[in-house]
Amino acid sequence: MAKKGEIIIEESFCKGCGLCELFCNKKSISMGKIGPGGFPIAQISDPETCNGCGTCGFMCPDMAIEVYKYVDGRSL
Amino acid sequence: MSQKTAITKKLICKRPTFRMLPLGFCSGCHYGIIYRLLDEVIEEMGIKGDAICIGGGGCSMIGAMAMDIDTFGGPHGPGTAIASALKRVSPNAFIFAVQGDGEQGAIGLGSFVATAARGENITVITMNNACYGMTGGQLAPTTLLGMVTPTTPEGREQVMSGYPMHGPELVAPLKGVAYAARGTVHTPANRQKSKKMLKTAFQKQQQQLGFGVFEFLSACPTNWKISPTDCIQFIEEKMLPEFPLGQFKNIERKE
Numbered sequence: 118m119a120k121k122g123e124i125i126i127e128e129s130f131c132k133g134c135g136l137c138e139l140f141c142n143k144k145s146i147s148m149g150k151i152g153p154g155g156f157p158i159a160q161i162s163d164p165e166t167c168n169g170c171g172t173c174g175f176m177c178p179d180m181a182i183e184v185y186k187y188v189d190g191r192s193l
Numbered sequence: 194m195s196q197k198t199a200i201t202k203k204l205i206c207k208r209p210t211f212r213m214l215p216l217g218f219c220s221g222c223h224y225g226i227i228y229r230l231l232d233e234v235i236e237e238m239g240i241k242g243d244a245i246c247i248g249g250g251g252c253s254m255i256g257a258m259a260m261d262i263d264t265f266g267g268p269h270g271p272g273t274a275i276a277s278a279l280k281r282v283s284p285n286a287f288i289f290a291v292q293g294d295g296e297q298g299a300i301g302l303g304s305f306v307a308t309a310a311r312g313e314n315i316t317v318i319t320m321n322n323a324c325y326g327m328t329g330g331q332l333a334p335t336t337l338l339g340m341v342t343p344t345t346p347e348g349r350e351q352v353m354s355g356y357p358m359h360g361p362e363l364v365a366p367l368k369g370v371a372y373a374a375r376g377t378v379h380t381p382a383n384r385q386k387s388k389k390m391l392k393t394a395f396q397k398q399q400q401q402l403g404f405g406v407f408e409f410l411s412a413c414p415t416n417w418k419i420s421p422t423d424c425i426q427f428i429e430e431k432m433l434p435e436f437p438l439g440q441f442k443n444i445e446r447k448e
Contacts, residue, residue, distance in 0.1 A: 123202070130214060134221035134414075134421040140381055172381050174206030178225030179215050184206035 122169020221421025312369020330416025
């Protein structure tokens, strides 16, 4: 099973509200890593399960998350 | 067996082009989601060069300053009056005013209702978080009954402070109003519905049908003194029964 998606979290933007963790359908994101500000921020706990739906990115109030979806050349 | 396996990465969720990032909102504030939504809709409609955003006072101004369009600031309250003036001097520009709930319901209520009654061809975006967010969460016109704030330590009572105010329903019966609706961004599904309604509200101005008002429900974790994830539940259980979602007025053509 190949990876379907990938998210990139900009650590200096994240304020640790936890909305991405709440809305992630695949539970790929968890809070806990201490960021540069000294408080817990979001991190990718399970990168294999991410399917690149983009929900975390659109619901992030601080624009910290960028979401990429892998497009297989054969399926197009 | 060698097949072509050209796997490409496609950017699903792009960071909007804001002038200053990160935004200065508190952790878990929904205003960031709302400004992102505004930016998306403006970009999809292709009006980025024409749009002018009028900010007022309060937290809603922080995002208005950051958006990568022309912005205009004013005192706390008469955002709709400034927007009317700007629309009259530049009729081809796309004008929308961003206001908080206290700004629209208390200090700016006169200019808000007067602008709606005149049927000015502008759009007003309200962000309703049921308190005055920037000054410490005092009682606002939209505070729910029984809600504890620094100025109502035993909860809002109807005898002392009256009932919560509903901006879109208030102006919907006026003839100059083309569109009045309320949405929320507290779940991904509601966010998409709000985006659709916001787009309709903006299209009413492009079709020159009249005044449009769209209200967002928002969370204020700092002043409600609950965690950002509990705010989602608070909106679902307490705010939605008081502030119903949906369109209250949507006219197709001018009478």
